Amino acid sequence: MSNASQGGGGFGPPQPVPGHGYPQSGPSYPAAPPVAPGYATPAQPNNSMGTTGLVLGIIGLVCSLTFFLWFFGVVLGILAIVFGAVGRGKAKRGEATNKGAATAGLVCGIVATVVLPLLGLVAFATFVGSANTF
Known part of the structure; x- marks a missing residue:
């Protein structure tokens, strides 16, 4: 068939033929059932604080x-x-x-803040003390 037989007249884009092509709207789906009164969906756990503490504690230990x-x-x-x-x-x-992750972050933070700097201070004092004896 040519454009002229489809109603296009030979000029411009072809005109749609009734009954062909895509439907104007998609299928309609039923709505989700309502939640029964007195019942709520359970809240998702918020694990971001414990995970952040663990990551910062590990990086703090390394630093x-x-x-x-x-x-x-x-x-x-x-x-x-x-x-x-x-x-x-x-x-x-x-x-x-x-x-467990939050506890590990807490412990790593304590070690990075208190224990390792104290060990470094003791090692530095030992090094300086031993350098003065020679």
């Missing part, structure tokens, strides 16, 4: 072990303590499910 980045390790350790404590609180209230 505290290096000589030039110990200050960043202390700062990240403090942040890990805060986020880990908040994450543990959420886990105790049932708002989160990662109490």
